[in-house]
Amino acid sequence: MLGSVLNTHQQWLCRELASLGYVVTRQVAVADSGEMIEQAVREALARSDLVITTGGLGPTSDDITRDRIARLLGCPLREDPSIVRHIEDLFGQRHRKMPVTTRVQALVPEGATVLPNAHGTAPGLVLEIAAGRWRVGASLLIMLPGPPRELRPMFTNQVVPLLQARFPQLGDFVCRTFKTTGLGESLVEERIAVSLRGLTTQGLELGYCARVGEVELRCGARGPSARHLVTQAEEIIRTLLPDHLFSVGEDTLEATVVRLLTEQQRSLAVAESCTGGLIAHRLTNVPGASAVFLGGLVTYSNEAKKQFLGVQDGTLRSHGAVSAETVREMAEGARSQMKADYSIAVTGIAGPSGGTPEKPVGTVFIGLASQRPTRVIQSTNRYDRETFKFVTSQQALDMLWRVLLKERT
């Protein structure tokens, strides 16, 4: 609640649950205060078939979730010797002495099922809450440890089978995501809304999310005809947004680009100035990128632009490092140096400083070299530094995506 931590649990758990057909109705975050934790859990139990808590099971003094929930439910805590042994073993493997405080993680509320933690010390805990206690029906309460690399495998390997056995009837939601680029949110809706009306009256739900450089559209439906409705929607969307739809599902633009390059057996090199390695980073996040991505040159200095990309000293002098001429030489240099089929290059002024009246902060040139004539586009991306880098990397990937799409058809 102090803003130091980004809540990635919400996104990850919601996505995993949605892929199983379960829809999360509410997500709540509270401070590490015993009273607020108790209140939030009490309210959630009064509302839901399933409540999942994350975090607060660890060894430090602010880890009070287990304790407070046991108190709320009136379950005494007992030390589980097998958990103590597991924690001792973990510290032994790392040749470290087990701090005394760590032992608190072996406390288990009476009646709870223990989910062993294969990647850390604190186990998960599952409690059945009887019908009539907090609401008419029964609820299941699952406490998971906070660190993502402990939580995620525990959820996938232990919680999912448990949910599927316990709540088979709730998992009837079908959802599909469509990612588009090059159109604003209103225009995406304007293109498709009328044609989808027949389906929305039958229960299809539409959700739009405008992001930097892309608009995401989600189609969801419940019940026996859900899959059919969503599939019909997909046909309509594919027909109406052919030049803008780059992904059906969760694929990113970089994953789409890597897939097209792989299909076409083409290789790629990147030369980055103002994006500082982000394009290479995004591409190499995609498993299998090494088959098509040869390498990237982050040429921040003029020296590096000359040395690694063969940018001419005269070009830098007469046009400057941020210019159409320089980005053209960067793209062509990267392509020829790495013997790549395609190359993309970017140069610009990320800010906050470095702008001039003719080339203000946000000015960007993007070049794309291939066997065809090199193309250069210019843009002005006025954002904070990190958004600037992202938008610019998105434009560069978008430019390449459109070229690859044409090559395919």
Added chain:
Amino acid sequence: MLGSVLNTHQQWLCRELASLGYVVTRQVAVADSGEMIEQAVREALARSDLVITTGGLGPTSDDITRDRIARLLGCPLREDPSIVRHIEDLFGQRHRKMPVTTRVQALVPEGATVLPNAHGTAPGLVLEIAAGRWRVGASLLIMLPGPPRELRPMFTNQVVPLLQARFPQLGDFVCRTFKTTGLGESLVEERIAVSLRGLTTQGLELGYCARVGEVELRCGARGPSARHLVTQAEEIIRTLLPDHLFSVGEDTLEATVVRLLTEQQRSLAVAESCTGGLIAHRLTNVPGASAVFLGGLVTYSNEAKKQFLGVQDGTLRSHGAVSAETVREMAEGARSQMKADYSIAVTGIAGPSGGTPEKPVGTVFIGLASQRPTRVIQSTNRYDRETFKFVTSQQALDMLWRVLLKERT
């Protein structure tokens, strides 16, 4: 609630509010359902002096927050002609026709104050909720648009002055963040807890957050002695964790590294294989990095390692691309090619494929070259691909940080 969107609003707003001395007690996310939005807002108004909603003010059919809140509060909606003109102007500037649906954004609940949107179409809205309606005291309800580049300037320029005028007495919370590397969460607490006990009994609150490669410690306090308590805590923490504390405040490890390089007037080059540009990306996120960061070579292929870094063909053949010998030549090559004072290099197997029995997925070598003898460390980072990249980049930055720290003393 489907997991497609990461909630960055929570982090940003909580951090901004905390820096003003306000503590957020609860954050709630609900689906785009009218009933759930009404319920969540009603509950929040019954609990809080201030309620901020984000999103749902846009032009698409799922943007129902304004409408539902007006209904909940019984305020009729009226079209504000000045907002219509603003939206028409925006579309005119972009040479686009204004879609009809966009006009819904000009609707204002009776009695609301309008916060003009300098970066988009939907304005923010402020409503005073009278004492005795939902709770004993009065509440302030502020609706902000969802896109971060609209929300953030609106909050900073328009909401902050409003809060400071309306809730001066609530802004008495002082909080400081301490970031450490190289120790687990329990060990950080073990080193400092006893020495801080005198302060915690006086009201100092401690929070720990274990992350991949770092542990964050937060000290907070309320009231007139808050600043004094936090400052005393800082002295103790600095004394007890000298080799582990890399930042007091929100600075990242990369920002600390860039600051030390800048202070020492030293330059840096990077050669990355398995981190694929992430180290360069992290470094170039820091404003002013261009003064010390010369460039990065993302040498994914063996060819690129030889061509740009001068790695010997024999080294790659006898030891392989993922080896201490190769990373040493990568680091030394990057340093000499770019004439840098320092260079860091990484090579490893990110996975999911590419592992062998001797070098399983997760194997990493990190090299650091400087005027002193080159150092190489080995690690096994068994994580998913993106976490692997982050952990490895963290280890490389940590290695450089420690060297820079020694140079300073």
